[in-house]
Amino acid sequence: MKKNIKRFSAITIIGLFLLIVNACDDDSELFTITSNPTAPVLADLGFTELTLDAVNTNNPAINLNWQDASYGIQAAVNYAIEFSSDADFTAPITAATTTGETAITLSVAEVNSAAGNAGLNPFEWKPVFIRIVSSLGTTNSETVASNPIQLNVYPYFNYTFNDFYLVGDATAPGWENNNNNPALFRDPSDSNLYYYTGRFSQDGHFKVLSTKGLWQPQYGTDDGTTVGANLGGGTDPERFPYGGGSGIPEGFYTFKINFATNTFTFDSFDASGKTSPASLTIEGSSTASVAMNQLAFDGHIWYVNSVRLTPGNIEFVTDSGAKWGSSTSFSGVATDGGGAIPVIVEDDYDVWFNDLTGRYILIPLNL
Structure with missing residues (x-):
C-alpha cells in the first residue's frame, strides 16, 4: 500500500511539473505585430x-x-x-x-x-x-x-418577405383557396410575425395558406397551441384554432402567428362601438386616387386587387378627409396623420387595410 502511494505521488508531481513547463512555454497567443501595418x-x-x-x-x-x-x-x-x-x-x-x-x-x-x-x-x-x-x-x-x-x-429589387392568406368556413372565402382570400398583416419590425383581427363566423375553423390557389404549403394546429405545417407531400395539420373539435363562437378575434417559434394565439377582440368610414381611397404620388372595397363578410377589412403603384408614397384617405399612413413600406400600422407610406418599387399590388387596427399590407404580384 505504501509503495502505491509513493508511485501515485511521483506521477502526480511529474504531471504537475510538465503542466507548469508547458504553461510557461505556451506562447501561441502571444505575438508582436508591426506598429504600422500595411493596408491591403x-x-x-x-x-x-x-x-x-x-x-x-x-x-x-x-x-x-x-x-x-x-x-x-x-x-x-x-x-x-x-x-x-x-x-x-x-x-x-x-x-x-x-x-x-x-x-x-x-x-x-x-x-x-x-x-x-x-x-x-x-x-x-x-x-x-x-x-x-x-x-x-x-x-x-x-x-x-x-x-x-x-x-x-x-440594382433590381429582391422581395424577401412571405405572404399568407386565410381559408376556412370561419372566414370570408370559405374552403376555397383562390377566392379573394384575406391576407395576414405582417409585423413591420418582425417578418416572422403576422396578425389578423376581424370577424370569424359561427362554428367555423380556418387554416393559413402560403399561395392563393394552392393547398400547400398550409398551416394549422394539431394541439391548439403550436403551429403544424404541410409544406408539400406531407400530412395536413388540423384546423385553427383548436386542432379540430367544435367551431368557434361567432365574433371578432385577433389571430397572431409566429413562424419563427411555430406558436399562435387566438383571442377575443372588442369591436363594439368601432365604426368604419363610409369610403376609403388610396391616394399619393404613387397612383391616382383608387377606391378600396369593403369585404362583405367584414366591413372593417378593405382591399383593392392588382393596383399599379410606382415609386413614391400613398395614404389611406377616408370620406371625412382623415389620412392614415406610416413610415414603413410593404406593411405596417397606419395612424391618422401618421405620414405617407413609402412605395419603393413599381409593381402591381394587392393592398389590404384593417380599420380596426390600422394595419396594412402591400403585396407585390410580380416580384
Missing part, C-alpha cells in the same frame, strides 16, 4: 457601371483582387468586403469575408443584396463604394482598411 490595396475593376440581372442571380458579378495586408508576422489575415453608399463609409455593410485569400468573386445576388443593404434603391443608377478591411485573429483585431473603389450599380 484593392485593384480597380476595369469597368465603372454594372447592371444587375434579376434573372441570372447566381452568375458572377464582380471579381475583387487586392494586395495582401502586412502585419510583420506570419499569420492568416482576415478580410471583410465592405459596401457603402458614401466614400466615407459612414454606415458600411459587410458583403462577404475570407481568410488568407486575396481575391473573391461575388455573385449578382450578393452584389444586389449588399447594394440594397447599403441603402441603394432598386432600378436607379447610384454609386456604391467598396473596400477591403483586414484584421487578425478570431476577434478581428487590428483592422486596416484598403483604398475604396467606386462602382455605379443598377
